[in-house]
Amino acid sequence: MANTLRPAHQRELFGHPVGLYVLFFTEMWERFSYYGMRALLTLYMTAQTLENDPQSGLGWTSTEALALYGWYTMLVYVMGIPGGFIADRIIGQKKAVTIGAILLTCGHGVLAIDAVWAYYTGLGLVILGVGMLKPNISTMVGGLYKPNDIRRDKGFSIFYVGINLGSFIASLSVGLVAAVYGWHSGFGLAGIGMLMGLLVYLYGQRFLTHVGNEPTVEEKSSDISLSTLFGQLLKSPLQLGIVVVLLALSLYAGFTFEGPDHWGYGALFIVLSLITGMMMMIYKNLNGQVEKDRYVVLLLSLLMVMVFWGCFEQMGGLMNLYAQEKTNRMFLGWEVPAAWFQGANAGFIILLAVAIANFWARRKLKGKEASSLFKMGVGIIIMGIGFVYMVFASLQYESEGSSAMYWLVLAYLFHTIGELCLSPVSLSFFTKLAPARYMALMMGVYWAATGLGNKVAGIIGESSVKAGELKVFGGLFVFAVLFGVLVLLLLKPLKRLTHGAEDQETVLAREATEEVEMADR
Template sequence: MADTVKLPYQKELFGHPVGLYVLFFTEMWERFSYYGMRALLVLYMTAETLKGEQSGLGWTEGEAIALYGWYTMLVYLMSIPGGFIADRLIGQKKAVTIGALLLTAGHGVLAIDAIWAYYTGLGLVILGVGMLKPNISTMVGGLYKQNDIRRDKGFSIFYVGINLGSFTASLSVGLVASVYGWHYGFGLAGIGMLLGLLVYLYGQRFLVQVGNVPTIEEKSNDISIGTLLSQLLKSPLQLGIVIAIIAYAVYSGLTYNGNDSWGFAILYIFLAFVTGMMMMIYKNLNGQVEKDRYVVLLLSLLMVIVFWGCFEQMGGLMNLYAEQKTDRMLFGWEVPAAWFQGANAGFIILFSVFVANIWAKRKLKGKAADSLFKMATGVIIMGIGFVYMVFASMEYENNGSSAMYWLVLAYFFHTMGELCLSPVSLSFFTKLAPARYMALMMGVYWAATGLGNKVAGVIGESASKAGELNVFGGLFIFAVLFGILVLLFIKPLRRLTHGAEDKETIIRDNQTEGFELSDH
């Protein structure tokens, strides 16, 4: 009998579909472009306005961190319409193509030295990430059949690309920007995204079976936002709550004296509708088990907001601290401030397997290793990282500068906390969310991540008045106490999950491989 000829999309490399490696390199270059530009963002905005390539925008720290907060929030919020457009209209494959094109154009425009180009470039990047980010991960899952044991390892390989792109971007883009100028750094990020687009287009023949335009049956499986809003109009109590929140949003827009008052007003209106939908979902749940799990799901969202609200000081306030208040001289050479942004991805690559094995050993010994425990522990460990920023701030007040190792230690603890929470939270969310609301709830999860990023911007902005020492100290105390509070109530919270992870525990205990990496 003649051997069956495999089609391109059926071919494998190192035991996985070739399409996985196409998506690996696409995402690697996308993260290269995103994190390369992110490492420069607040540094460029606060740099002095000079003639030549080193000229920045000359903004205050508060203004720069505020825009950084809006930008990083919108990047995640755009995942909601990006995922919706793919799921309901064009499919993930076309959505990723559009996202890559928008990102390439956005980074290219950022290389132009003009204020209109800066805002236009950021807008295109926001739209591009929103189209690409939620959909490329969906395509990775689609490469494997439902019960394929290779799926988890495939995602692990994929996330190596994420962190590899982030790590190399912080080093190369930061170095180019420090030597040749900001816009050369933005341009290098754009070249990276162009390479990712070319890889993706070249590899289309290996992705034939995934990310295609959804069928009518697939579209009918999801509960639409319009359906929930129509139900909200029929519920006087929930509608009244939403209207009250919207009224407050408009009032705050009229009375708040800040530059971005209407930005906050629009955000409050958005949150009002999200609140209304979340209430309607709870009302429509079937039975007490679904409702109890939904309550725990909401708490996990709160932990996500708290975690990223603290963690994302890394790209804003801590990035500025590295630039302005850290002694970065090493053997007579000044380390670019943007390089410190690569510490997070570097630590993830080095310690992800180590952290995963620690949790696996705890589980084998019968000790607490469920998702709630991991997430609360992650918040505490991340909070401890701010102790080192407190020490750095105290050293700066005494000596006029602080040592680099304080930043490195802070980033190390932040990364250890991230490895406990980030790979777990999204998986835990999918276990608790009602199946018929899954697509919508995934959008809510990314919205919570985006809201955490905006909270980080608001906190970082306050440092100009409160001082870094107070901000870092406050973040340490709040994060640690919040994590401890969750641990104190963890037993009743576990009961409310009604064994959502029990079956998974049995399956995982029989597996010999564990490997977790994180994307934020």
């Protein structure tokens, strides 16, 4: 009764703000639309072009399809930088999520139209929509809880389940609809899912009145702007010289790179050069050696994020095509749609997320190594081991002409375990190390690193056309395992550079456990 008498934004359900569940279902449907379309993307581009046939695709080669897949998945994340900036500085997260949901709904609606112009237009709208929605809805989840609220981590875990529940449902339903009724029906179903998310979000606004509002004048004035950083860069001859050289090399590479998308690589290299300049100026402006040491570890963690996603995102590209073209998908006389395998990752996350989180929590309470850097290194190794099963699949294909489905399932299982060790941890670790006054900018860089990893995944996938899947999968296995081992070997010096950023968490966790044990007695 007392709960219903509270203002709507203070009401709770199962021990958490009702607003959490509004955002849970909004994000669930957004991920339904995104992953539903991602499951079809490379398959649609490589399908044969047929007259008046719902199964007609674009007829592209695998190289062309994987190249566009890389650009698309990179831009989806990179657009989180302007999306987050617009929200932080101008309209607030709440309006940004609304605009993003509308753009996504329109984008998927346009993709349902059977025309090439509609395909490119729809992809563009989806990129803009995800850029506005994804970084800002996560920020709103954090805003539901007061500082030091012990429910915050569990709230994000509940939210994370919503992400993967949407992905799991989409991979099955959208893939089936596309297999039976055609590609554009699948794209349309993804759009209906996003429309559901938009309606849920608009209905639940009364539970979100205290989060995601427009920034105040004081908040705007306290932020470090990009113009300030680049203004300082112009006054630093050494750093400016480095950036100028990088820009010159970027322009040269853009004009000399072979391939139809050379302009894209030129633009990418220019952006990376400017980000490099920004990162150098941030380091120069840090206060004290502790901040600078932590910043170095932060940059190394960005490299780990790029390596992980560069390997992991073969799932939606090369491995998706492998499931379509080289896997025996017959089960009890029925051919399993290739897009269904994209649901394995989300399904395993739903099944294993709590168990793996509890494993690391118990390990930390026992005083064993369970730092974020350790988890991330182990996650990269486990993900790399998953490619062993794709090596076995490739060997079976070479000897028998097709490979069994269980190789893909086992690969996805290990990739998922690796993701659960790294993905939820890396973002949290990043927020612990990033200087507070540069937090907004650094979060944008984090998502840019994720996007760059996705682009690397597309480039690696393209190389399989000449090198072959066996060499690519084997190379990914060796590289990921060696990289993860290197992180573990450098663990002690890297932890020293963090200057105890995570030590207080361990103390609080042990104290909480001791209190529970005393109460049980």
